[in-house]
Amino acid sequence: MSLYRKTFPVGALGCNCTLIADTESKEALVVDPGDDFDYIWSLIREESLDVKAIVHTHAHIDHIGATAELAEATKAKTYLHPDDTFLHQILAEQAQMIGLPTPKSGPIDGALSDDSSFKFGEYELGVLHTPGHTPGSVCFCLENHDLCFSGDTLFSGSIGRTDLWGGDFALIEKSIKERLYTMNGAVEVIPGHGPNTHIDVERRSNPFVHL
Ligand SMILES: [Zn+2]
Numbered sequence: 001m002s003l004y005r006k007t008f009p010v011g012a013l014g015c016n017c018t019l020i021a022d023t024e025s026k027e028a029l030v031v032d033p034g035d036d037f038d039y040i041w042s043l044i045r046e047e048s049l050d051v052k053a054i055v056h057t058h059a060h061i062d063h064i065g066a067t068a069e070l071a072e073a074t075k076a077k078t079y080l081h082p083d084d085t086f087l088h089q090i091l092a093e094q095a096q097m098i099g100l101p102t103p104k105s106g107p108i109d110g111a112l113s114d115d116s117s118f119k120f121g122e123y124e125l126g127v128l129h130t131p132g133h134t135p136g137s138v139c140f141c142l143e144n145h146d147l148c149f150s151g152d153t154l155f156s157g158s159i160g161r162t163d164l165w166g167g168d169f170a171l172i173e174k175s176i177k178e179r180l181y182t183m184n185g186a187v188e189v190i191p192g193h194g195p196n197t198h199i200d201v202e203r204r205s206n207p208f209v210h211l
């Protein structure tokens with residue numbers, strides 16, 4: 001069994017979007033298609049991937065802006081934690097705030113819930129509810145592969161802002177301490193923006209949340 005993974009920044013805010021797939025079955029997931037539908041779709045066709053689900057770490061526009069177009073093209077189902085539904089409903093307001101055109105909006109098909117998971121080929125991506133940056137923020141962990149997609153909860157040397165709709169510093173601190181810093185230190189973290197890091201590095205030196 002082998003894994004295909006490609007992470008690349010999309011849109012004006014450089015959200016890290018990831019395509020992850022089982023190279024044998026070609027079953028794939030898309031994490032945070034925030035923008036640049038044409039590029040994401042071209043990669044999917046190039047690799048002949050069969051996208052099973054489009055999943056979101058949270059519903060800020062830079063993570064969900066290309067979802068409606070991608071769902072239409074791939075016929076994949078879309079998933080979001082229900083505590084972020086209110087943000088999905090104000091995409092136009094979010095776009096206005098950062099001076100971007102309002103993206104197409106489409107339905108969300110399913111609810112992400114804590115400790116649930118998505119199978120793709122031989123692999124499984126688990127869901128951890130980690131509120132704080134937004135009420136419905138989640139992280140995704142690739143079971144048995146020491147890989148975690150932390151969204152805007154944890155960054156290399158930083159954490160997500162908590163001054164936007166529904167943000168809460170006490171909650172993000174608790175999420176990071178109890179759900180992320182308790183992981184194996186070798187776990188590679190792929191944040192929603194910027195470079196990768198590892199759990200042991202952040203546990204030791206993150207200036208915003210320490211044990
Ligand atoms: Zn965000």
Ligand SMILES: [Zn+2]
Binds near residue numbers: 013192
């Ligand atoms: Zn973001």
